[in-house]
Amino acid sequence: MADERATDFAIIGGGIVGCCLAYDLTQQGHSVALFDRRELSREASRASAGIISAPSPRSGDTLPLAERSFKRYPELIRDIEARAGFSTGWHATGMTALSTQATGEGRAAFLDFYREHGIQAEVLDQQSLREQEPAIHEQFVAGLHLPQVASVRLDQVSRAMAIAAAQAGARIHEHEAVNEIEVRNGRAGAVRTVNGRYPAGTVIVAAGAWSRMFGEMLDIEIPTVPVRGQMMAVTDVRPPINSVLSYDAVYILPRADGSVAAGATEEPDSGFDSTVTPEGLAWLTGKAAAIAPAFASGKLAATWAGLRPGTLDGAPLIGPAPHLDNVWIVTGHFRGGALLAPGTSELVIESIASGEVHAALMPFALGR
Numbered sequence: 001m002a003d004e005r006a007t008d009f010a011i012i013g014g015g016i017v018g019c020c021l022a023y024d025l026t027q028q029g030h031s032v033a034l035f036d037r038r039e040l041s042r043e044a045s046r047a048s049a050g051i052i053s054a055p056s057p058r059s060g061d062t063l064p065l066a067e068r069s070f071k072r073y074p075e076l077i078r079d080i081e082a083r084a085g086f087s088t089g090w091h092a093t094g095m096t097a098l099s100t101q102a103t104g105e106g107r108a109a110f111l112d113f114y115r116e117h118g119i120q121a122e123v124l125d126q127q128s129l130r131e132q133e134p135a136i137h138e139q140f141v142a143g144l145h146l147p148q149v150a151s152v153r154l155d156q157v158s159r160a161m162a163i164a165a166a167q168a169g170a171r172i173h174e175h176e177a178v179n180e181i182e183v184r185n186g187r188a189g190a191v192r193t194v195n196g197r198y199p200a201g202t203v204i205v206a207a208g209a210w211s212r213m214f215g216e217m218l219d220i221e222i223p224t225v226p227v228r229g230q231m232m233a234v235t236d237v238r239p240p241i242n243s244v245l246s247y248d249a250v251y252i253l254p255r256a257d258g259s260v261a262a263g264a265t266e267e268p269d270s271g272f273d274s275t276v277t278p279e280g281l282a283w284l285t286g287k288a289a290a291i292a293p294a295f296a297s298g299k300l301a302a303t304w305a306g307l308r309p310g311t312l313d314g315a316p317l318i319g320p321a322p323h324l325d326n327v328w329i330v331t332g333h334f335r336g337g338a339l340l341a342p343g344t345s346e347l348v349i350e351s352i353a354s355g356e357v358h359a360a361l362m363p364f365a366l367g368r
């Protein structure tokens with residue numbers, strides 16, 4: 001089979017991470033070939049709730065990525081929507097973390113953090129909370145409201161990025177699985193699919209929960225773990241939900257199309273099974289109704305599930321492959337990939353351009 005034209009970058013995986021890298025690289029003048037074994041963004045990035053949550057004291061080592069992403073998102077969405085010509089479902093509702101206690105011990109620390117990081121935040125007392133969110137359960141007496149938080153349809157964001165990348169010359173290969181990365185003398189030369197051999201200067205593995213199989217191929221450890229998340233959406237919720245509401249690791253979110261989604265289960269033993277289960281939906285309905293009882297009487301509109309790219313220690317895996325000059329692994333964003341993708345992409349590209357891994361990426365090195 002003849003070689004295809006060489007590109008600067010071959011990106012394996014067309015979820016939010018791969019699409020964002022393709023977009024950013026092409027905007028900087030690089031040539032890119034992007035591969036997905038299915039259509040773009042069918043996996044975690046399609047299942048995602050797409051909440052672009054604010055950096056927080058719980059961001060840990062991902063804080064620099066989260067901050068970059070959070071600041072960048074509004075303009076990024078404007079840019080890609082203008083280029084692609086369709087809406088990404090960006091819905092700037094803000095987010096309210098609900099509390100059953102009028103004063104919380106950790107609240108002051110959170111407020112200090114937000115002030116220091118230039119993130120708007122406001123404590124809502126019982127009365128203002130109820131005025132803002134009349135649908136919430138009576139158990140809640142206070143809330144921490146972050147007005148800049150938004151949500152998106154992440155599959156639409158990925159697709160808009162890929163379209164904008166294609167307009168800038170990227171070649172997008174859907175339904176074309178990469179089944180080999182050719183390595184010679186410590187360097188990757190090309191990727192292979194059933195359709196051909198694609199030479200590339202640098203290969204980026206952004207295959208989400210499936211990245212592990214490239215580790216076996218490259219003789220390195222890429223310890224990704226699929227973690228299923230189930231979600232559901234209802235319509236006709238009255239009174240309406242006005243912002244993303246979170247409590248007890250579950251959130252409900254009003255979406256741009258008028259539906260209200262709830263998520264998500266966290267099932268680390270799911271393997272690669274991304275089916276929806278009756279138990280999962282019953283659990284979600286119960287949790288969502290504990291936030292806003294009206295959720296349970298909404299009309300069921302959709303259910304879905306996806307496999308988050310988890311890792312053994314919970315932190316992303318971002319860095320050059322040990323012993324291979326020109327292969328980067330960019331995955332493992334677990335529950336935060338919608339937020340973290342743009343910041344990740346910027347830092348990865350800066351690192352590749354400078355030849356030195358950015359300090360903010362060091363905690364995510366492979367083989368740590």
Ligand SMILES: Cc1cc2nc3c(=O)[nH]c(=O)nc-3n(C[C@H](O)[C@H](O)[C@H](O)COP(=O)(O)OP(=O)(O)OC[C@H]3O[C@@H](n4cnc5c(N)ncnc54)[C@H](O)[C@@H]3O)c2cc1C
Nearest residue numbers: 013015017037044045048049051178208229336337338339
């Ligand atoms: C239910 C749920 C809710 C979530 N909610 C949020 C949220 O509100 N906010 C947030 O920040 N994050 C959220 N996340 C997490 C976020 O969606 C993920 O971290 C992110 O989508 C991961 O993107 P990815 O590109 O790494 O992986 P994926 O989107 O899974 O993309 C990987 C791609 O690689 C492709 N691929 C695999 N093997 C090959 C191969 N051999 N050749 C070519 N292509 C291949 C796959 O087909 C897939 O398209 C949620 C996730 C889930 C599942």
